[in-house]
Amino acid sequence: MRSATRMAMPETKKRWVASVKTDSTHPEAGLFKKDAATIARRLASREVSPKGPASGMRMLTYFINRAGRGLPRSRRTELERAKRLLSDRVRRARERRQRAAKRR
Structure with missing residues (x-):
């Protein structure tokens, strides 16, 4: 049996995000159609993710969530393979920063 709240809501095909507008990230068109290694490398680059590889990880996760069941x-x-590769890059970058901080 459906709940009263669920029954009152109209069934729509509305997408939760129709367009993305951001100034902080700049992925080229078709990036997410490429192979995992290329996606991870490009999302880790400063020209695509000026705030670092962690920003690229958030962008990739957002894209996967946005695509949903489609x-x-x-x-x-x-x-998901690109996420693992990018996660390794994020971890290595974090370790480099920590080692550099210890040297100071």
Whole structure:
């Protein structure tokens, strides 16, 4: 049985985000259609993610969430692989910063 709240809500196909407007990130068109290594490398770059690789990780997660169920399984698998590669880059960058801070 459906709840009263659920029954009162109209069934719509409205997407929760129709467009993305940001000044902080600049991915090129078609980036998320490429292979995992390329996606991770580009999202870690300063020209795409000026705030660092962690910003690229958030962008990739946002893209996957935004695509939702419409994202084919093969594409999701490749994007999840890119997340793992990018996560490794984020971890290495964090470790480098920590080592540099200890030297000071």
